[in-house]
Amino acid sequence: MVTKIRSLVDKIDTDAGHHKRSRRLQKDLLTLIATGSVPTTLRALQKKWGMKKPIAELERAIASNEFAIPKALHATQTLDWTPKQATKEFGQVLRVVREAQNLGGKLGVLIPELVLGSGNGRLPAFATELEDRLQHVEVVLEQRAVAALVLPAIEAYMVPKNKKDHFTEVGGICFGHAISCSKPTHGKGEARRTCFHVEFCTTELRARMTEDEVHPSPLSERVLDSASGVLLPHLEFLGGFHSHPYKRKKWGKSSSMAQMKGAEGWDLSEGDRKYLRREANGPTIEGKPPRLEIVVTVAEMKRLAKPGAGYRHTFPFCVGRLRVILAAYHVRSDGEARPVDRLVCHWRSLED
Numbered sequence: 050m051v052t053k054i055r056s057l058v059d060k061i062d063t064d065a066g067h068h069k070r071s072r073r074l075q076k077d078l079l080t081l082i083a084t085g086s087v088p089t090t091l092r093a094l095q096k097k098w099g100m101k102k103p104i105a106e107l108e109r110a111i112a113s114n115e116f117a118i119p120k121a122l123h124a125t126q127t128l129d130w131t132p133k134q135a136t137k138e139f140g141q142v143l144r145v146v147r148e149a150q151n152l153g154g155k156l157g158v159l160i161p162e163l164v165l166g167s168g169n170g171r172l173p174a175f176a177t178e179l180e181d182r183l184q185h186v187e188v189v190l191e192q193r194a195v196a197a198l199v200l201p202a203i204e205a206y207m208v209p210k211n212k213k214d215h216f217t218e219v220g221g222i223c224f225g226h227a228i229s230c231s232k233p234t235h236g237k238g239e240a241r242r243t244c245f246h247v248e249f250c251t252t253e254l255r256a257r258m259t260e261d262e263v264h265p266s267p268l269s270e271r272v273l274d275s276a277s278g279v280l281l282p283h284l285e286f287l288g289g290f291h292s293h294p295y296k297r298k299k300w301g302k303s304s305s306m307a308q309m310k311g312a313e314g315w316d317l318s319e320g321d322r323k324y325l326r327r328e329a330n331g332p333t334i335e336g337k338p339p340r341l342e343i344v345v346t347v348a349e350m351k352r353l354a355k356p357g358a359g360y361r362h363t364f365p366f367c368v369g370r371l372r373v374i375l376a377a378y379h380v381r382s383d384g385e386a387r388p389v390d391r392l393v394c395h396w397r398s399l400e401d
């Protein structure tokens with residue numbers, strides 16, 4: 050396999066005749082190894098250069114074993130696996146993975162960006178399946194972070210903004226640490242356990258806030274990111290948060306709790322998902338796409354009641370007569386979000 054890749058690269062070098070074209074075709078070759086599909090430019094030229102057979106063979110080899118090679122490469126690029134771990138999990142792929150990594154280095158190409166670019170910002174199915182299967186994601190919220198998430202959400206819930214908006218959503222960004230470690234899988238390899246430890250959150254004052262949505266301001270995010278680099282140099286940008294207010298006033302006689310439960314109000318809305326996909330493809334904060342999104346749902350209770358147990362990605366509690374549900378979502382590299390495997394809050398309400 051390695052000799053095939055090398056000989057194809059050499060053939061492109063000799064036959065392309067033009068440095069720029071040769072680079073482009075080598076990039077196409079790398080795209081084939083990383084995604085399993087042949088880019089159109091390479092497909093068009095393969096016959097002309099008598100490369101039809103070797104490229105078809107390579108295509109077959111890449112697609113074999115349920116895309117073991119692209120999966121292994123993806124695991125080393127986005128899940129921080131070593132090529133050796135990838136070989137343990139996916140079979141004899143060590144040399145190909147190294148060869149592809151070298152080709153990427155030589156071309157100055159970031160393989161994850163190449164993969165996203167070839168799918169117009171969407172990950173191929175094998176990669177999403179892999180990320181979901183091999184990543185166990187936890188979010189830990191420090192007590193201060195819980196307060197910083199919930200206090201602005203409650204203020205915007207209780208205090209009218211103007212005559213039109215009796216309450217609004219709020220949003221902001223979260224900082225902390227992303228810690229990764231290995232966890233054995235049922236196979237021979239290892240899954241990645243990623244823990245997002247959220248230590249600090251700040252509300253975006255200039256975000257456009259209404260009863261139904263909050264539009265983050267790209268300029269605010271850039272300003273906050275650069276200033277936080279000075280003020281919080283020990284923390285990294287992890288993602289965003291926003292609130293989902295359920296207010297009796299808006300829903301008439303129907304209780305806001307019933308509305309919230311009926312709509313599973315702690316879930317991301319279609320608009321939220323669209324926004325996250327857009328962010329992943331053109332991050333507002335340069336090179337730092339959001340990796341998590343926290344939803345702070347607030348509803349008013351008719352009478353005092355204890356919160357239920359919730360789900361693995363939620364944390365329900367009460368603040369006076371308000372029911373608050375925190376829910377955490379992991380945002381994959383293609384911007385698709387899914388509930389995290391575990392949400393831990395280092396805080397407990399005295400009222401519960």
Ligand SMILES: [Zn+2]
Nearest residue numbers: 291317318321
């Ligand atoms: Zn939302």
